[in-house]
Amino acid sequence: MIALEDVEVTAWAPDPDGGPDRVVRLLGPVSLRLDERRVAVVGANGSGKSTLARLLNGLVLPSAGRVSVDGLDTADDGAAVRRRVGFVFTDPDAQIVMPTPVEDVALSLRRTVPDARERTARALDVLARFGLAERAHVPVHSLSGGQRQLLALAAVLATEPAVLVCDEPTTLLDLRWRTRVDDLLASLDQQVVVVTHDLDAAARADRVLVVDGGAVAADGPPGSALARYRELMTRPDAAGTATHHEARVGPVPAPEARA
Numbered sequence: 001m002i003a004l005e006d007v008e009v010t011a012w013a014p015d016p017d018g019g020p021d022r023v024v025r026l027l028g029p030v031s032l033r034l035d036e037r038r039v040a041v042v043g044a045n046g047s048g049k050s051t052l053a054r055l056l057n058g059l060v061l062p063s064a065g066r067v068s069v070d071g072l073d074t075a076d077d078g079a080a081v082r083r084r085v086g087f088v089f090t091d092p093d094a095q096i097v098m099p100t101p102v103e104d105v106a107l108s109l110r111r112t113v114p115d116a117r118e119r120t121a122r123a124l125d126v127l128a129r130f131g132l133a134e135r136a137h138v139p140v141h142s143l144s145g146g147q148r149q150l151l152a153l154a155a156v157l158a159t160e161p162a163v164l165v166c167d168e169p170t171t172l173l174d175l176r177w178r179t180r181v182d183d184l185l186a187s188l189d190q191q192v193v194v195v196t197h198d199l200d201a202a203a204r205a206d207r208v209l210v211v212d213g214g215a216v217a218a219d220g221p222p223g224s225a226l227a228r229y230r231e232l233m234t235r236p237d238a239a240g241t242a243t244h245h246e247a248r249v250g251p252v253p254a255p256e257a258r259a
């Protein structure tokens, strides 16, 4: 169970008028409990979706309030939270670090499988499960974008996290690969939280959160939440959504350290 209690995220940002840096609110206040198996997060560019996603595994820490996963506070128990919550980025190149797929998956297993030979065998099993057995030893840069995203997912799922958070995992993929990754995510036993601009994918979730201007503007089953999202996106000032929350900054307490 993921819980956000009165969470706010603030950061220092340059003043567009050339004055001193100022504190802006990126998200919040937000209180949520997420226990559905499939949760989709939608919203305009710059609305705060990634900030929300990154809170869930401690990549971003709240400036106020508390985020917990199975009772573990992301601020106090970051390492334990990250063992429970895997995170997949939009661009697989942001997370693939080793020269070949087998080495990359093996790297994920370094803590859980101490023996190197066993680790390689396990990594090969994982790659086979993800349809990448034939590509296990090729240079990573020779994989297609879709294969690289599959590899990034395989490397994260190799450690069997209880929750998978994906930040626009299909944005860079063509339709064929998007379908393949969506189907893979749908087949997982894990709880999956996906940030997406793909409303067809969001429609298959159990619950949809609509983020707008740093706040959760709608939260519920896909039918009603996505209808609200469409409404928000067609309102006359929709293009200004990304800056709404910056306009709300006034009374936010300053973070102690600069982000």
Ligand SMILES: Nc1ncnc2c1ncn2[C@@H]1O[C@H](COP(=O)(O)OP(=O)(O)OP(=O)(O)O)[C@@H](O)[C@H]1O
Binding pocket: 011, 012, 013, 026, 043, 044, 045, 046, 047, 048, 049, 050, 051, 052, 242, 259
């Ligand atoms: N560390 C930071 N300092 C200042 N501003 C930030 C910081 N991180 C994010 N922002 C701003 O906060 C807002 C929300 O960013 P976020 O990445 O969460 O949006 P998003 O909904 O994921 O956008 P997109 O769909 O474009 O990826 C944006 O205006 C972004 O520029």
